[in-house]
Amino acid sequence: MNDAYAVRAEGLEKRYGEKRALDGFDLAVREGTVHGLLGPNGAGKTTAVRILSTLVRLDGGRATVAGLDVARQARQVRARIGLTGQYAALDEVLTGRQNLEMFGRLFHLGGRRARARAVELLERFDLTDAADKGVGGYSGGMRRRLDLAASMILAPAVLFLDEPTTGLDPRSRGDVWDAVRALVADGTTVLLTTQYLEEADKLASRITVIDQGRAIADDTPDGLKNLVGGDRIEVVVAERAEIPRVVKAVARVADGEPETDETELRVHAPVTDRVAALTDVARTLQDEGVGVEDIGLRRPSLDDVFLRLTGHRTDKEAAA
């Protein structure tokens, strides 16, 4: 096994009755990086994280974390990982300090070291002022930070973050991102699942896309975007009636079939010769007197990647 990988999974399988939650899932996460795991609801993201963090037994395949087998060396794995799940797993009645001290003692630090570590982490996550208040009164962002702090008591080799910013306001999300970056700077490897593609784009140096229990793509964020195709030309019109003329004008310069969004009155298509295509379409529409609201070039987003690879939008939009 290559030492440069903090997490390796080969052909992971997990069945729940008839349903195959994981169906030959492969993953390789380089040490000291943030690796994003993206996929629609029910694709197997959380199952993969639960297997790798030793919470759930696998039915087939094998996986190592920090060089240790998750099935046969679960206890040693547990001393090297941190886990922050979808809900902040904290004791609501205890104070922030009491939570960290309790988890520290349960990590077998002993009383004195557990207390000292709690003070350090409270300081680091900007929770010193609230240290002696009950967690029940914490805001969502504070809980997340305390949850992260609890995952980092032993300075884990690998940290699993399962949708760490779901339900947070933008500012708290930024705080969590800063904490993650600081951790990685200290040498921790992070496996991040998220439904915010922007989050994966900002934090992850590599992304695996999972769908129906399999890895269907694995690349850098830019590599994934190139997979979908390069830049696209995009035209937004004022009236629905103008759409056919725009489609015709765009089709002349596009590399592929133009796509139309009827509700947003938007036409877009992939192009290679960017400026020439833009000028051509702009001139044609002007000559024909089409009422254009907006026209421009756009890099594909991870949302486009997602749509192309899985055939559906992300959870967030599907739910909306």
Added chain:
Amino acid sequence: MSALDLTTGPDGRGRLYWLLSDVANIVRRGLTHYRRQPVNIAWQLGFPILSVLLYGYVFGSAMTVPGGGDYKDFLMPGMFVMTMAFGFINTATVVVHDSTKGVIDRFRSMPMASSAVVAGRGVTDLVVACAELAIMMLTALAMGWRPDGGWGFLAAFGLLLWLRFALIWVGVWLGLLVPNPEAAGGLFAVAFPLTMISSIFVAPQLMPDWLGWVAAWNPISSTAAAARDLFGTPAGGGDSWVEQHALLMAGLWPLVLTAVFLPLAVRRFQRLSR
């Protein structure tokens, strides 16, 4: 990474040491809850104490005890049993909170002994049960209840805790079974009639035959009858086999409950890994 390997402890202490240490830390957590929210004890004892007042003073004069004796003296040991019996709701409530909020998952992802999660819960509940019994008994004494002292008293106390011990596993099992904390609150609606159809409030022989039979065979009736006997307070008699052998059955019933529900609770806990 070897500097981070603390599974055996910095001084090479063994697994048993860490198991006990883990249990102690889970107990410490449970007791800290009561220290931070002492009012919880009052909530838990509110119903039994209210029942003592309601049944003792409001209905008391209309109640008769077969074989004679004061109804309040008959009622008190029943209230202690009810306090123990309702305890499984507390166990279930804490367990369902921990499992739905991910706290149990966090424990399981840590290098601690996962059996300590359940064992620590059990020890916490027994410590709390001792405190609850002490408060209930002081209340009873203040209301004029006068038990025999000595070994009989200690044996009765022990039988009450023995019942509570058996119900820990019912609580853990239910806590892992019910889907959310709200559902755990609904357990009270199940527990209340189960405690009513017993010898806690009224002697079974005063009920219709079939109901009296059910009430006499209710496991908590045996503990109540045995406790009354050992406290030297009116026992309410009864001539069925199970009532004649209350002491034996008060020892046996919790053993049966433990034999059924401990494996169920453990299996449910292990199923979390599926």
